[in-house]
Amino acid sequence: MTNQSGIVCDAELEAFLVTCREGNVRLVKVSINSEAMPQLGLDKAMEAGAGSWEEDWEGMVTSSVEADTPCFILFRLDEKDSGGCYLWTLLSWSPDTSHTRYKMLYASTKATFKKQFGAGQIKDEYYANLKEEVTLAGYKKHLSVEAAPGPLTRAEEELQGAAARALESAGAGALVVGGPVDDAAAVGRVGALAAGASRR
Numbered sequence: 001m002t003n004q005s006g007i008v009c010d011a012e013l014e015a016f017l018v019t020c021r022e023g024n025v026r027l028v029k030v031s032i033n034s035e036a037m038p039q040l041g042l043d044k045a046m047e048a049g050a051g052s053w054e055e056d057w058e059g060m061v062t063s064s065v066e067a068d069t070p071c072f073i074l075f076r077l078d079e080k081d082s083g084g085c086y087l088w089t090l091l092s093w094s095p096d097t098s099h100t101r102y103k104m105l106y107a108s109t110k111a112t113f114k115k116q117f118g119a120g121q122i123k124d125e126y127y128a129n130l131k132e133e134v135t136l137a138g139y140k141k142h143l144s145v146e147a148a149p150g151p152l153t154r155a156e157e158e159l160q161g162a163a164a165r166a167l168e169s170a171g172a173g174a175l176v177v178g179g180p181v182d183d184a185a186a187v188g189r190v191g192a193l194a195a196g197a198s199r200r
Helices: 011-022 053-064 100-107 110-117 136-147 154-173 184-199
Strands: 025-032 040-047 071-080 086-093 122-128
Touching: 011 025, 011 040, 011 110, 025 053, 025 100, 040 053, 053 071, 053 136, 071 110, 071 122, 086 110, 110 122, 122 136
Parallel strands: 086 122
Antiparallel strands: 025 040, 025 071, 071 086
């Protein structure tokens, strides 16, 4: 776990975060102000459009990030949890071109920000540092990568290969039985396959 910066939400942002859960707000952009005692402050808020979250994403998220300035973006999805509260995506925008000090400040403030917002409401966290990653296509690519199965170990790859070879050796002779079989030829074929498998 990383060390936390100690930067927290200012009073205005904290009050706003409570009200934005009602479902009217689609996007909240949060930035660290550059005062002597830095705090997280509300930079921008946008209300939901008439369409789905996917329709709102492109026009809201991509236009909210700046080329050299990190920020947090909370984006409300249309999905609700079991308690009826909307779920959110937390986008951590940290462009490669921004100053290292700012990237470190945002990285060390994210856990505190999540806690103050309510980590249970965040369905997905997404880190992006290239403009194309904040497009809807970039976000959907992130979702597909997250949903993909993890890499296999060598032993798992060998088992998978053995299973595939066994299916290939059965070839067209494999029979899938989904109900009662009355055909004597089909029953004979299953018996022959079973006998062949037991000789191996």
